Amino acid sequence: MNKKTNCSVYTSWSERQLSLVLPILDYLDYLSVPPSLEVDSMKKSLQNWCILLVSIALLWLGILPYPQAMGAENQDKVLHYISRLSFGVTPGQIQQVQASGIENYLQAQLNPESIPESPVLERRLGQLDTLKMGPPDLFKSFQKYNIQLQPNKGRNLSIAEKKELQQKRNQFRQKAIKQAQKAHLLRGVLSERQLQEVMVDFWFNHFNVVFSKKVIPFWLADYENDIRTHALGNFRDLLATTAHHPAMLIYLDNDLNVAPNDKAKGNLKGINENYARELMELHTLGVDGGYTQQDVIALARILTGWGVDRKGGLGDENSFKFYERRHDYSDKVFLGHTIPGTGIEEGEKALDILASHPATARFISYKLAQYFVADQPPTSLVDRLGDKFLDSNGNIKVVLDTLFHSPEFNDPQYYHNKFKTPYQYLVSILRASNINNPNFQRLRGMFAQLSMPIYGCATPDGYKNTQDAWLNPEGMLRRVSLANAIANGAVSNKQPVNAQQLQKTLGNKFSPTTKNAIAQSPPRLRSTLILGSPEMMNR
Amino acid sequence: MKRRKLLQTLALASGSMLLPVGCNSWVAKEVKGLSNRKRLITIFLRGAIDGLNVVVPHQESDYYEARPTIAIPYPGEKAGAIDLDGFFGLHPALADILPLWKQKTLAFIYNSGSPDGTRSHFDAQDYMESGTPGIKSTSDGWMNRLLARLPQDRPTQAVNVGNTTPKILQGKMPIANLSPGANSTRPISIDRPRISSAFELMYGGQDSLSKAYQEGIKARSIILEELKQEMMSANRNAGTVNQFVDDAAEVAQLIVSDARTQLAFMEVGGWDTHIAQKQVFNRSLPNLGKGLATLVQGLGSVYSDTVIVVISEFGRTVKENGNNGTDHGHGNVMWLLGGGVRGGKVYHQWSGLTESELYEGRDLPVNIDFRDAIAHVLQEHLSISNQDLGYIFPQYQLASNLNFLR
Numbered sequence: 001m002n003k004k005t006n007c008s009v010y011t012s013w014s015e016r017q018l019s020l021v022l023p024i025l026d027y028l029d030y031l032s033v034p035p036s037l038e039v040d041s042m043k044k045s046l047q048n049w050c051i052l053l054v055s056i057a058l059l060w061l062g063i064l065p066y067p068q069a070m071g072a073e074n075q076d077k078v079l080h081y082i083s084r085l086s087f088g089v090t091p092g093q094i095q096q097v098q099a100s101g102i103e104n105y106l107q108a109q110l111n112p113e114s115i116p117e118s119p120v121l122e123r124r125l126g127q128l129d130t131l132k133m134g135p136p137d138l139f140k141s142f143q144k145y146n147i148q149l150q151p152n153k154g155r156n157l158s159i160a161e162k163k164e165l166q167q168k169r170n171q172f173r174q175k176a177i178k179q180a181q182k183a184h185l186l187r188g189v190l191s192e193r194q195l196q197e198v199m200v201d202f203w204f205n206h207f208n209v210v211f212s213k214k215v216i217p218f219w220l221a222d223y224e225n226d227i228r229t230h231a232l233g234n235f236r237d238l239l240a241t242t243a244h245h246p247a248m249l250i251y252l253d254n255d256l257n258v259a260p261n262d263k264a265k266g267n268l269k270g271i272n273e274n275y276a277r278e279l280m281e282l283h284t285l286g287v288d289g290g291y292t293q294q295d296v297i298a299l300a301r302i303l304t305g306w307g308v309d310r311k312g313g314l315g316d317e318n319s320f321k322f323y324e325r326r327h328d329y330s331d332k333v334f335l336g337h338t339i340p341g342t343g344i345e346e347g348e349k350a351l352d353i354l355a356s357h358p359a360t361a362r363f364i365s366y367k368l369a370q371y372f373v374a375d376q377p378p379t380s381l382v383d384r385l386g387d388k389f390l391d392s393n394g395n396i397k398v399v400l401d402t403l404f405h406s407p408e409f410n411d412p413q414y415y416h417n418k419f420k421t422p423y424q425y426l427v428s429i430l431r432a433s434n435i436n437n438p439n440f441q442r443l444r445g446m447f448a449q450l451s452m453p454i455y456g457c458a459t460p461d462g463y464k465n466t467q468d469a470w471l472n473p474e475g476m477l478r479r480v481s482l483a484n485a486i487a488n489g490a491v492s493n494k495q496p497v498n499a500q501q502l503q504k505t506l507g508n509k510f511s512p513t514t515k516n517a518i519a520q521s522p523p524r525l526r527s528t529l530i531l532g533s534p535e536m537m538n539r
Numbered sequence: 540m541k542r543r544k545l546l547q548t549l550a551l552a553s554g555s556m557l558l559p560v561g562c563n564s565w566v567a568k569e570v571k572g573l574s575n576r577k578r579l580i581t582i583f584l585r586g587a588i589d590g591l592n593v594v595v596p597h598q599e600s601d602y603y604e605a606r607p608t609i610a611i612p613y614p615g616e617k618a619g620a621i622d623l624d625g626f627f628g629l630h631p632a633l634a635d636i637l638p639l640w641k642q643k644t645l646a647f648i649y650n651s652g653s654p655d656g657t658r659s660h661f662d663a664q665d666y667m668e669s670g671t672p673g674i675k676s677t678s679d680g681w682m683n684r685l686l687a688r689l690p691q692d693r694p695t696q697a698v699n700v701g702n703t704t705p706k707i708l709q710g711k712m713p714i715a716n717l718s719p720g721a722n723s724t725r726p727i728s729i730d731r732p733r734i735s736s737a738f739e740l741m742y743g744g745q746d747s748l749s750k751a752y753q754e755g756i757k758a759r760s761i762i763l764e765e766l767k768q769e770m771m772s773a774n775r776n777a778g779t780v781n782q783f784v785d786d787a788a789e790v791a792q793l794i795v796s797d798a799r800t801q802l803a804f805m806e807v808g809g810w811d812t813h814i815a816q817k818q819v820f821n822r823s824l825p826n827l828g829k830g831l832a833t834l835v836q837g838l839g840s841v842y843s844d845t846v847i848v849v850i851s852e853f854g855r856t857v858k859e860n861g862n863n864g865t866d867h868g869h870g871n872v873m874w875l876l877g878g879g880v881r882g883g884k885v886y887h888q889w890s891g892l893t894e895s896e897l898y899e900g901r902d903l904p905v906n907i908d909f910r911d912a913i914a915h916v917l918q919e920h921l922s923i924s925n926q927d928l929g930y931i932f933p934q935y936q937l938a939s940n941l942n943f944l945r
Contacts (some may be wrong), residue, residue: 253813256862270861274813277658277867287659293899296658419748449718451702458808459585461661471747472704473755474716480738480752481728517740525737528728533741534748 075507078102080415083539084372085109085404086194088428091505106404110232110397112193120436121190128179131221135246136312136319138176138218143311145169177211180221181454182440188427190436199231199396200224201423202371204455205462207242207283209251211455215310216247220455222318223247235364235394236355239283243351244320246308252278252460255307257300259328268326276300278460284354286363291335298334302346361389365399372403374414375466381408418539419467422450425479428539429486429531432505439491446482446491450475483532499526510535577844577921578794580803580834581682581707583668584827584851586811587660589865590872591857591903592820594647594885595620595628601892605858609816609865627885632821635828636876639835644842644880646943648873649887651907652853656898658867660811663852667909668707670932681931682802683710685917688927689801695761697802698793700786708804713750715758717789720782724766729756765796783807783830791837794845810851814862835876843878846916846944850874854903857892870903873912879920879945886943911939919944 078097082089085106097105108115125131130138149157149165157165191197204227211217223245230238242248249255252275260270276299281287305327308319315321322344329341335353339346354360365385369377384406385399392398403409420428426446430438447453457463464470489496503526510518514533518526530536595611596602597620603610611630612619620628621637627647629637639645655672657663666672670681686697687710697714699705708714717723728734735756742752766789786805794800807827812819831849835842854871875882888906890896898904910932917923917931928937 253862253864256814258861260861268861269863272813272860272862272864273866274811281659281661287657287662293658449702459660467747468709469703471751472699472702472716473713473751473758474718475702475755476742476748476752477729477755477759478702478718478727480734484728484734513744514741517737520740521737522733525734528734529737529741532738534746537748 088431109195112196176217208462219247258326285359289359422452433497480532484528487527497527583806585808588810589855632824633828635832643883646882652905679710680707686712713754787830787834814864846877868902869898
């Protein structure tokens with residue numbers, strides 16, 4: 001009787017809370033007099049109430065084990081969300097998200113425009129001068145050297161003058177690459193819009209280009225910015241952005257893909273299948289998406305003339321230009337659709353078909369689930385995300401919202417099970433260690449040592465994000481060695497990383513083995529060990 | 540001489556499984572039972588190299604018709620092919636390996652490749668590395684399964700050059716990495732005992748991170764010792780800027796000085812020549828040739844117990860495309876090097892280049908499964924049993940009667 005009455009007061013309590021309170025109530029029942037003694041029942045009830053109130057007070061004060069258990073679960077979940085939606089936890093962040101609530105954190109991250117950007121980041125980005133120049137200007141500055149170096153243009157150059165010009169030209173190209181890489185890294189470390197940066201990492205590798213090919217360096221930062229604009233937007237828009245972007249057209253040779261009967265000179269003599277194939281295999285349908293070699297050829301013909309006006313002035317603001325005279329105007333059959341030869345619209349139609357294709361929905365969903373949940377993502381989740389992708393016409397934000405609310409994402413078996421890529425690993429170290437102005441030159445060397453230079457994946461499939469790809473003996477040794485270097489200030493102006501602060505930042509969530517290793521080692525190795533621990537290597 | 544005696548004694552005293560750390564190559568070679576172990580080195584040319592311009596069918600007029608700007612001219616013409624057998628010729632930029640052909644330890648297998656028709660680089664590479672064309676679910680690579688069927692002697696029994704493990708070596712057997720480039724032996728923090736003993740406590744378990752860590756520590760100590768010894772010796776091409784040549788020298792060094800190293804894998808990228816193929820080949824082939832020559836030279840007498848297989852995921856279109864390049868094709872050429880290879884010969888089932896003879900009317904057909912060639916090496920060279928072959932290449936029936944080993 002008492003128990004029932006007492007219980008009803010607390011109907012709003014969660015099951016877990018109840019499970020902790022019920023034994024107390026049982027104990028109260030045990031204390032209470034048998035029901036036959038009705039006279040004392042009122043008095044007893046009052047007494048029971050008092051005991052219960054004291055118990056609750058104790059619970060509140062954290063004397064009984066219950067609040068810790070509750071807090072721990074909360075903290076695990078908070079940490080899970082932070083480590084998947086960002087490049088890693090920063091000092092005080094666990095407490096901040098605990099206070100504001102996971103849902104608020106998630107919704108803010110899904111709507112990056114709602115988050116004011118870090119002024120420190122904006123100031124640092126403002127110092128990178130090549131970022132302020134548009135790609136055509138960058139290209140023109142580069143071309144100036146080439147024009148001067150051409151024979152018979154102007155006066156004859158001495159060998160020394162030639163050398164100097166070549167050196168300057170190469171330095172300028174290097175500068176454009178380095179500043180784009182630096183901006184990328186600074187955003188990863190400092191941006192408040194972390195999920196957006198995480199999605200830039202995802203999409204850049206999905207629509208990969210490499211810094212080393214031809215004149216791509218001058219379009220790198222611009223390409224990434226365009227991806228950023230649509231990173232949480234609509235997939236069709238994102239696809240269009242990459243398909244019209246000089247970086248992609250140059251990288252996959254579509255700037256050289258022309259109608260076979262074209263009268264143009266040089267190496268512009270016919271079809272080049274490279275982009276058409278990867279557009280289906282890697283960007284949309286996936287390799288098992290059901291297309292044939294005939295579809296590859298048809299799509300290549302549809303995309304003839306999609307090229308780059310490097311100097312600007314003829315094409316759009318990004319230097320994209322549709323060269324009508326290079327286009328194959330014959331009718332095509334593409335994935336069962338007849339596409340009359342009308343010009344640039346054919347390509348737009350093809351992109352429509354690809355973006356809304358169920359195979360694309362499934363392929364993108366699989367990759368998202370793999371990136372955010374597990375190397376072998378649960379099929380149930382992939383299916384659900386695929387449906388959401390189709391229902392929402394490729395609304396990336398909606399798909400991600402579904403993903404983050406899914407039971408699979410929230411299943412503790414998937415917590416902390418993603419092995420970080422070298423990039424994720426180093427950036428998370430910088431964030432946890434509060435290194436806000438890292439030595440970029442050193443870090444560049446570190447990324448190279450770990451085989452993951454920024455924008456350096458030469459193949460169009462981009463860097464993988466699975467454990468299979470990155471966990472290996474030599475890689476482990478390199479990681480812990482770099483952890484030691486960073487712990488001792490290698491990238492923070494010789495300022496060593498504070499172990500106590502670091503431990504606190506990470507929520508002190510270490511396995512007994514890690515704790516033991518730390519306890520048994522000299523105190524000055526503490527930061528090294530934390531940064532090199534399994535807890536830092538996984539997200 | 541005294542030192543040599545001492546090391547030999549030490550080697551024998553420590554049993555047949557362990558060599559004293561830091562022993563010199565000439566000592567290792569003289570310890571019987573270890574030195575004559577058979578080796579296999581696989582070199583993967585990623586991006587699909589155009590075999591038709593590597594081993595040129597210069598007597599085939601269709602070849603010249605299909606490739607008006609990128610064909611390699613007849614032998615004797617300017618920048619012409621180097622004639623091999625009156626029908627095929629070698630790309631002139633590969634002159635470094637011509638002596639091996641003349642020595643009859645270099646052979647080619649034409650019209651070879653994967654029976655799967657995919658023209659995706661990534662699928663085709665995965666299939667060649669898993670050894671199960673058409674089956675995506677295979678999670679390990681055939682070299683890892685091969686390692687599991689060789690006498691066990693860890694941990695540098697299989698070495699990969701690179702900081703990431705390629706599919707071909709993924710699987711349950713541990714493998715060692717050698718960092719590519721010139722930095723593989725530069726000291727890193729973990730070389731300091733203070734640091735490694737602290738991490739030992741953290742990574743002493745059986746989880747995958749711990750296992751990787753432990754294998755790394757074991758392999759590094761061996762690699763460091765063996766490579767440091769001869770880092771500056773004559774067989775290393777001092778001053779070269781080409782990474783593959785450097786890596787080849789290191790692999791040879793490691794194999795020669797550490798008798799346990801039985802399998803090695805290397806990769807060279809950059810063969811996806813959709814445009815300007817001539818320039819790419821003229822720039823990249825000399826390095827490839829020089830690297831192979833360096834490898835052979837570095838192996839010294841061990842070359843007679845080594846087979847080197849050079850493969851690529853698929854070939855390229857017979858016809859050149861509109862950009863003086865070639866697109867993704869099908870059949871290709873495999874390269875075989877080794878003291879035990881009956882070289883100086885192009886093994887082939889050549890069917891010409893007329894459209895009707897081509898795969899889908901455009902590519903070289905695959906008449907010889909790449910597994911036929913590798914299976915032959917596994918059986919004859921590495922003494923792999925039929926049963927073990929079924930484990931290494933599941934769902935595969937040896938089909939050809941290739942016989943290119945002495």
